[in-house]
Amino acid sequence: MKVNGKDVPLDRSVSLASYLLNAGFDIDKVAVERNGMIETRENYGHTLLNDDDVLEIVWFVGGG
């Protein structure tokens, strides 16, 4: 699949939640768009990722 413009191999179908965790993201601090649509946080656990998915992940950093 494609994550923030880069090709990322996906060995097996995983949930969005486990992808984010394994990739080191803090689930409480991200906004995720999958194939052009915002994923609600409640859905991260049961959204299964596919090879042809395109993800845009914004990881917020503190400061304001």
Add this chain to the structure above:
Amino acid sequence: MKIILNGKETDLPFPTTAFALRDNAFAREDIVILNGFQLRKDAALSDGDTLFIIKKDVLPPREQLEAMMAARHTPHVHEKLKNAKVAIAGLGGLGSTIALALARIGVGRLLLVDYDIVEPSNLNRQNYEIADLGRYKTKALKDHIFRINPFIEVKTKTVRIVKEEVTELFSGYEILCEAFDDAGEKAMLVNTALKQLPEIKIVAASGLAGYDSSNLHKAEDEKLVHLRRRYQ
């Protein structure tokens, strides 16, 4: 020929120049502002011009002030800005600066939301003063705005924004500026607003803290994100 002179429609019986009009009816040292810009050299007047002649070091009358501020904009720009509705969530270094900038340019309706008070540690970067210490940021900032542009409508909500109240707080606003400090709250607000407020445009910020050489910034590191609404 008709012009607007100091906010009033005025008939000029013959062609004349801005300085001739000033010298005739006002004092030579008065400032002349033609269509929003101060004149250094004399200029001929044309039909429809907006001309202000103001005394140095004297506050213009209130009824002329807004017309003078409006005259600085290209026609219709002032109206467009005056009709805009922008909400600002978080009134720290970012939010207080955003609010004042929007107020100065004349954005007509602002909503300021923050639960916190002004503390001494805020003064190194946030738009507050010694006299604001201990006051709610919402109230202090509203007072500052009033002293800069009293012609706009400013609403305040002194609350800590929670997920359940995002929709009610911000519905009806065209633009939402996320100016929180905490990363988790940023994500909460952006996620909730993207999902529940289909029409709103969100401007969010990330990683704007600390200090270093601004030359170290690279385009790829730019953390200001502009999340565009996508429909589901």
